[in-house]
Structures are given as structure tokens and as C-alpha cells.
Amino acid sequence: SIAEYGSSGINAEYGVGSANINQRSMSGRRDTEMAVGCYQPNHLWTEDAGLPQGDVGAFRKSLWLEHLGELCEEYENPGSIECMRKVNEVARSNWEKFVADDYEEPMMGHLVTYPISVGQDGSVESLEGWENFPDTEAPVVGGKSGVLVEKLTT
Numbered sequence: 001s002i003a004e005y006g007s008s009g010i011n012a013e014y015g016v017g018s019a020n021i022n023q024r025s026m027s028g029r030r031d032t033e034m035a036v037g038c039y040q041p042n043h044l045w046t047e048d049a050g051l052p053q054g055d056v057g058a059f060r061k062s063l064w065l066e067h068l069g070e071l072c073e074e075y076e077n078p079g080s081i082e083c084m085r086k087v088n089e090v091a092r093s094n095w096e097k098f099v100a101d102d103y104e105e106p107m108m109g110h111l112v113t114y115p116i117s118v119g120q121d122g123s124v125e126s127l128e129g130w131e132n133f134p135d136t137e138a139p140v141v142g143g144k145s146g147v148l149v150e151k152l153t154t
Contacts, residue, residue, distance in 0.1 A: 051077060069109030088113070099134055115140050 043054025051057065060078065065071050074086035095112040097103045115130040126140035133140060 065109075067109045067111040069107070087111070099130075 038056045038059065040052070040054040040056050043052035043056065045052055061071060061075070064075055068075070068087065068090050072086065074080070074082045077083055090108050091111050091113040094107045094109065095115065097105065097107045098112050115127045115133070117125050117127060119125070124141055130140055132138055
């Protein structure tokens with residue numbers, strides 16, 4: 001079964017994504033990655049028509065509905081600053097609910113922010129108090145690899 005699916009759409013013309021299947025990747029034992037790319041040449045962005053309304057766009061919307069818990073006007077243009085702000089707002093709210101001891105309202109979908117902060121200089125740190133992922137001993141921020149180039153972490 002698919003454990004998680006990450007997807008990215010570019011103007012709803014092309015969709016690319018990957019899914020971890022089998023055990024969750026954080027278990028560290030076994031993981032299989034599946035990738036997919038979708039393109040519909042008859043459903044492209046044009047100045048007259050705007051964003052395409054083909055199956056790629058519909059697939060993105062169905063994934064966003066599942067992960068964000070709703071479809072709203074801000075999600076219509078995935079490249080807009082309004083969309084980015086709304087997604088971040090939902091993800092931050094979900095994170096706060098996810099890590100709370102108890103909460104009144106259920107999460108909106110199941111997308112949460114990654115528990116990091118990124119500095120203006122590109123430095124990455126875990127959120128204060130969250131050096132490890134909740135309920136695990138898996139570190140939020142990876143370490144330098146002895147084999148890979150310095151820009152990558154493991």
C-alpha cells in the first residue's frame with residue numbers, strides 16, 4: 001500500500017511525484033520509491049484560457065483535497081503567493097495540533113510543516129524542542145555524509 005505521496009504540479013500542465021511504498025522511510029529498514037510523470041499536450045496554459053483544466057490538474061486538486069482537507073479559491077493557482085501562504089497556514093496549524101498533548105479541533109487534512117527553520121543564509125535548524133521527529137528518535141536535521149558532497153545530508 002502507498003504510505004505517502006508527494007506531488008508537485010507546474011501550472012497544472014505537468015505533474016510529477018513520488019510515493020514511498022511498503023514501510024515508512026523513517027523506519028530505516030525497507031523502502032521502495034515509485035515515481036510518476038503526467039503530461040497532457042492538449043491541456044496547456046494559454047493566455048486566453050489560463051490554467052489547464054485536464055486530468056493532471058484534477059489529479060493535483062484531488063491530492064490537495066486529501067492532504068489539505070479542503071479545496072478553496074487560493075488553491076486554484078498553485079504558483080501564486082496566496083496559494084503558498086494558505087498551504088503554509090494549514091500545514092503550520094496541523095503541526096501545532098499534531099504535537100499538542102490534546103486539542104479541540106481535528107487537523108485539516110494531514111499535511112504538516114517539516115519541523116525546521118531556515119535562516120536567511122540558508123542554514124537549517126530543527127524547531128526549538130523538536131530535535132527528533134515526534135514519537136521517534138529520528139533526527140529532524142540530518143548529518144554530513146562521509147561519502148556524499150558537503151551540500152547533501154543523510
